[in-house]
């Protein structure tokens with residue numbers, strides 16, 4: 001069973017961010033398999049930490065790219081990232097304190113937000129960034 005599969009509708013058209021979104025999905029799957037295979041609290045926690053750290057640096061990368069080209073919806077997008085960060089960090093703390101409590105909800109949450117955020121918010125910056133960065 002996979003938690004989330006890549007869909008064509010996730011493509012933003014910006015190769016760097018599509019790559020990072022792929023990586024996020026891969027990290028969600030890694031965390032999921034660590035729990036499914038009962039690899040233990042430590043392995044699952046490491047996977048969870050890696051996922052959250054990667055998501056945070058990915059958001060920074062997106063925000064920097066949007067700021068560099070004067071993307072008009074940057075502030076709204078940043079606010080959305082900030083909520084997601086808080087929520088993911090809450091889960092991270094909960095999992096660390098009471099593993100495996102919270103893990104299933106974390107998948108569900110990540111699956112939802114990844115799909116919605118990419119398809120609603122990230123896809124909007126695609127054409128803007130491509131035009132400004134002159135990406136063929």
Ligand SMILES: [Fe+2]
Pocket residue numbers: 059062077081117121122
């Ligand atoms: Fe984003």
